[in-house]
Amino acid sequence: MSFRATVLTLYPDMFPGHLGHSLAGRALERGDVSIEAVNIRDFATDRHRSVDDTPAGGGAGMVIRPDVLATAIDAVSPRDDSRPRLLMSPRGRPLTQARVRELAEGPGAVIVCGRFEGVDQRVIEARDLEEVSIGDYVLSGGEPAALTLLDAVIRVLPGVMGNAQSGTQESFETGQLEHPHYTRPQVFEDREIPAVLTSGNHKAIEAWREAESLRLTRARRPDLLEPDETP
Ligand code: ADE
Numbered sequence: 001m002s003f004r005a006t007v008l009t010l011y012p013d014m015f016p017g018h019l020g021h022s023l024a025g026r027a028l029e030r031g032d033v034s035i036e037a038v039n040i041r042d043f044a045t046d047r048h049r050s051v052d053d054t055p056a057g058g059g060a061g062m063v064i065r066p067d068v069l070a071t072a073i074d075a076v077s078p079r080d081d082s083r084p085r086l087l088m089s090p091r092g093r094p095l096t097q098a099r100v101r102e103l104a105e106g107p108g109a110v111i112v113c114g115r116f117e118g119v120d121q122r123v124i125e126a127r128d129l130e131e132v133s134i135g136d137y138v139l140s141g142g143e144p145a146a147l148t149l150l151d152a153v154i155r156v157l158p159g160v161m162g163n164a165q166s167g168t169q170e171s172f173e174t175g176q177l178e179h180p181h182y183t184r185p186q187v188f189e190d191r192e193i194p195a196v197l198t199s200g201n202h203k204a205i206e207a208w209r210e211a212e213s214l215r216l217t218r219a220r221r222p223d224l225l226e227p228d229e230t231p
Contacts, residue, residue, distance in 0.1 A: 003033045003157055004083065004108035006076045007146055008069070010051065010115050012037035014143045023161070024154040033154050034108075036076075040064070043072040052116050061117030069112065069123045077110045085110045085129050087119060088142030088149070092131030097172040099132075100152045111149070113142030175224055179212040 007015055015037035016028065027033045041049050045068070052062035077085060086109055093099075103109055112119070112129060124131070134145045155161060171177045182193040196208045217224055 001107070002031055003104065003106075003153065005033065005035045005111060005150055005153075006083075006108070007035065007037045007111045007113065008040050008072050008076065009037055009113040009143055009146070010040055011113075011141070011143055012039045014147070017147050019147060019150055019154065024151060027154050027157060027160045030159075032157055032160060033150075035150065038072065038076055040069060040072045043068050043075065045071075055117060059117075063117055064114065064119045064123075066120035066123035066126070069119060070127060073110065073112070073123075073127050081110070082106075083108045083110050085112070085127060086149070087112045087114060087124060087129040087131045088134070088145040089114055089118070089131040090133050090136075090138045092133040094136075095132050095134050095149060095152070097152070100149070101156055103149075104153045104156045109153075111142075111146045113146050115141045174213070176213045176217040177221055177224070179209040179216070 009015070016024075016035045019025065019035065020028065024033070028035065041051050044051055050065070051068050052064050055061065055063050073085065077083065084103070084106065088111065119129075123129070132145075132149065134148050139145060182197060186193055186198070194208065196204050199205070
């Protein structure tokens with residue numbers, strides 16, 4: 001089964017972007033994943049092809065019209081489409097590796113990229129859009145967030161990563177940050193590879209990696225070590 005992504009955007013040229021290269025690029029070529037970018041503006045009805053309007057109640061910026069966006073969603077995702085409909089938004093639930101894995105196990109996703117100040121609340125409710133944030137900062141549009149989400153999903157699709165183990169050992173799969181990595185040369189600008197890593201003692205190497213992983217997690221992301229306090 002392949003993962004089918006349909007992206008609704010005002011900037012379809014931004015897709016597939018970096019996903020056309022490397023690991024994701026090969027998954028696209030094999031047909032393990034497809035990414036279709038659809039221009040929301042194609043569903044505008046007035047002669048100016050407008051997709052946005054001023055916010056009710058006043059204030060800065062523009063809001064994407066619910067009628068135009070709903071027509072676009074219905075055109076790419078009929079009622080019997082079982083794919084989740086996501087809206088990239090800084091006020092969404094934070095994206096997690098667990099949600100990434102769930103999405104990758106499903107048939108695909110319809111991903112709406114917001115622009116301007118946002119999207120009319122009524123279309124979010126009427127089309128059951130799941131708001132997703134990629135982090136606590138504000139982008140000028142949802143497109144880089146959609147590319148980020150798709151990148152994370154594609155690399156965990158079955159058969160995409162070379163080595164089956166290399167996904168699950170990483171940060172957020174283990175619940176801790178990854179230990180540091182080294183490769184040749186043995187000495188770089190007077191810095192040596194930690195001796196344990198070249199000792200051949202696999203037990204000692206594993207213990208060193210675990211200790212480093214815990215040390216980094218305590219220093220940088222203590223929240224990952226605390227019991228889950230979210231409701
Ligand atoms: N659009 C703008 N900022 C965003 C964010 N942090 N996450 C997802 N979509 C966004």
